[in-house]
Amino acid sequence: MCGMPQQPPVRSTPTRPSRPDASMSLLTNVMDHSLDEGYAEAAARRKADGTGGMPKKLSAKLGLAAGLVLAALLVTVGAAQARIAAPVVAKEREELIDRIDSQTSAAEDLEDAIDELRDDVGARQREALKKHGGDQGELVGILAGALEVHGPGVKLVVDDAKEADHAGDGDARQTSGFSDTGRLRDRDMQRVVNGLWESGAEAVTINGQRLTALSAIRAAGDAILVDNKPLVPPYTVLAVGDGDRLRTKFQNSGDGQYLQALHENFGIRTSISAEDEVRLPAAPSVIVRTAQPSTEKGTS
Numbered sequence: 001m002c003g004m005p006q007q008p009p010v011r012s013t014p015t016r017p018s019r020p021d022a023s024m025s026l027l028t029n030v031m032d033h034s035l036d037e038g039y040a041e042a043a044a045r046r047k048a049d050g051t052g053g054m055p056k057k058l059s060a061k062l063g064l065a066a067g068l069v070l071a072a073l074l075v076t077v078g079a080a081q082a083r084i085a086a087p088v089v090a091k092e093r094e095e096l097i098d099r100i101d102s103q104t105s106a107a108e109d110l111e112d113a114i115d116e117l118r119d120d121v122g123a124r125q126r127e128a129l130k131k132h133g134g135d136q137g138e139l140v141g142i143l144a145g146a147l148e149v150h151g152p153g154v155k156l157v158v159d160d161a162k163e164a165d166h167a168g169d170g171d172a173r174q175t176s177g178f179s180d181t182g183r184l185r186d187r188d189m190q191r192v193v194n195g196l197w198e199s200g201a202e203a204v205t206i207n208g209q210r211l212t213a214l215s216a217i218r219a220a221g222d223a224i225l226v227d228n229k230p231l232v233p234p235y236t237v238l239a240v241g242d243g244d245r246l247r248t249k250f251q252n253s254g255d256g257q258y259l260q261a262l263h264e265n266f267g268i269r270t271s272i273s274a275e276d277e278v279r280l281p282a283a284p285s286v287i288v289r290t291a292q293p294s295t296e297k298g299t300s
Contacts, residue, residue: 118284122146142203145212145283149203152243153278154250158192158259159234160184161267182267184235186219188259192237193217195255200246201239203280207231210283234269243274 141147161182193211196204204211209226216227223230239246250256251272262268 115284122282122285144286145203145210146286148280148282149240150277150279151202151240153201153238153240153275154196154243154247154272155275155278156192156196156237156239156250156272157234157270158184158189158237159269161269163267183222184224184233184262184268186217186224188262188268189224189235190217191255191258195250195253195259196237196239196246198255199241199249199253201241203240205238205280207236208281210281212283212286214286214288215283238275238278238280240278240280243276247272247274 142149163182189206193204193206206217206226209215209229209231211226216225218225218228220230224235225231251260259268259270263270
């Protein structure tokens with residue numbers, strides 16, 4: 001019985017596993033052929049022609065050696081000059097630092113002398129005012145800021161916002177020329193002081209600086225200056241007056257509402273309280289350069 005010839009079993013040939021980096025064919029090609037084929041061909045051609053590698057002629061070898069020696073000589077001379085100049089530069093730097101320290105110390109001594117002279121001038125002015133001012137001498141001294149005063153009043157503390165170092169984008173204060181919306185500015189302090197005067201304050205200080213009719217509140221960068229002396233926040237404003245009434249009137253005034261708006265919109269921190277007793281020092285000196293007392297009596 002003849003059967004049909006059996007076909008040999010068909011066995012599938014196993015496929016070769018694909019490379020793990022098959023998806024990065026371009027990167028693989030660059031890594032496997034780091035040298036461009038054109039460069040490789042040119043190098044092989046030079047090698048076959050005998051023009052590649054080190055020079056074979058004696059003159060070429062001597063030229064290469066001379067170039068290497070010259071390069072080494074230049075590097076050595078440069079290093080030697082740098083080593084020689086290093087002590088000179090260090091000495092000049094030390095001398096410059098000594099000069100800076102000396103001049104800084106001299107400037108501090110001059111500032112101390114200026115402060116002493118101002119205190120002496122202020123004391124002499126107060127003595128002269130008491131001696132020659134008559135019955136109105138003390139009143140004039142208080143109003144002019146030449147005398148130390150005390151009495152009931154208010155204590156107003158104003159400080160920059162906690163986020164003072166982060167300026168907002170597109171903010172109204174920033175577009176008005178404020179580089180940092182969380183910082184109190186000189187114009188803000190001017191409004192605070194003017195509001196206290198209008199509310200009935202009889203004497204005002206900011207961080208211990210007595211204000212007079214000639215006082216100026218200005219800015220230098222981010223610092224607030226009172227009579228050219230920089231102040232550091234928080235700013236403590238003391239004012240002599242009827243404590244409760246002065247506080248209420250200031251808070252209800254336009255300047256008090258302005259300060260409250262700074263607190264609500266820009267995070268300026270503020271607090272105000274009535275005090276039974278506040279003490280304000282006299283102004284360092286009261287200098288009048290133009291005004292003269294009038295000796296003529298008016299006729300009615």
